[in-house]
Amino acid sequence: MTSRREFITLLGGAAAWPLAARAQQGPRTRRIGVLMNFAENDPEGQARFATFVQRLKELGWIDGRNVHLDVRWAAGDADRSRRYATEFATLAVRSDLPKFASNNRDMGTPEENKAVVQGSITYFGTYSVNEADGALTLHIERCSFPNWNGTDQKRLISSLTAEELKYTNPAASIGGTAELTWKRVK
Numbered sequence: 001m002t003s004r005r006e007f008i009t010l011l012g013g014a015a016a017w018p019l020a021a022r023a024q025q026g027p028r029t030r031r032i033g034v035l036m037n038f039a040e041n042d043p044e045g046q047a048r049f050a051t052f053v054q055r056l057k058e059l060g061w062i063d064g065r066n067v068h069l070d071v072r073w074a075a076g077d078a079d080r081s082r083r084y085a086t087e088f089a090t091l092a093v094r095s096d097l098p099k100f101a102s103n104n105r106d107m108g109t110p111e112e113n114k115a116v117v118q119g120s121i122t123y124f125g126t127y128s129v130n131e132a133d134g135a136l137t138l139h140i141e142r143c144s145f146p147n148w149n150g151t152d153q154k155r156l157i158s159s160l161t162a163e164e165l166k167y168t169n170p171a172a173s174i175g176g177t178a179e180l181t182w183k184r185v186k
Contacts, residue, residue, distance in 0.1 A: 030061075031068045035084050039075040088127055088138075090180065094119035121145055131160065136167045 034052065038045025049071070053063060061067040074081040097119045100108045108116070125141035138153040158179065159166040165182045172178040 030066065031070060031089065032056075033087070033089075034069055034071045035074060035081065036071065037074050037076055037081060040073040042075075045073065083126075087124070088182070089122075089124040091122045092120065092178070092180065123148060129157070129160070129165075131157075136165070 034049070036045050036049060038048070053069070056063070056067065063069050072084040074084060098112065098115055100112050102108065121144055123138070123140050123143035123145075125139045127139060128137050129135075130137070134157045136155045136157050138155065140148045140151050140153055143149055153169075155167040155169050157165065157167050163184045167180055169178045169180075
């Protein structure tokens with residue numbers, strides 16, 4: 001099942017941050033979570049962030065156009081950093097989803113709507129890792145599958161390094177097994 005899915009997860013430090021009330025700016029907009037260990041008004045922090053934004057721009061990524069930056073300023077507060085670093089957002093979409101004939105998501109046929117429901121899922125919240133048990137627990141705040149709202153979803157860690165976390169869901173909601181990979185942004 002994994003080969004038929006395209007998984008998009010952008011992580012800043014250890015996570016990406018959702019803003020539930022703000023919609024993405026079109027189909028090619030990506031989200032990047034940025035965790036800064038400075039106060040928002042700190043000149044050094046602002047200079048480092050400006051350098052990061054400039055480098056993204058040089059690579060063709062423009063904030064507000066084809067990328068959205070969700071920035072968290074921890075201000076040197078370890079507890080705040082930990083809280084921000086455990087936030088995540090996941091979007092899993094089949095790469096072969098058919099386009100709607102009407103080009104209007106409100107006018108989809110029953111078959112088109114069914115394909116979207118069966119071929120995609122989005123959710124966000126916080127997570128915890130239990131290395132001893134090899135488990136990742138996703139504390140789902142909101143999900144496109146409303147039955148998961150406010151629940152904990154346990155996943156099996158298949159690989160955990162300083163740069164990458166891979167986990168599997170042996171009982172994916174659409175059947176089969178799903179594997180996701182979170183990578184640290186460098």
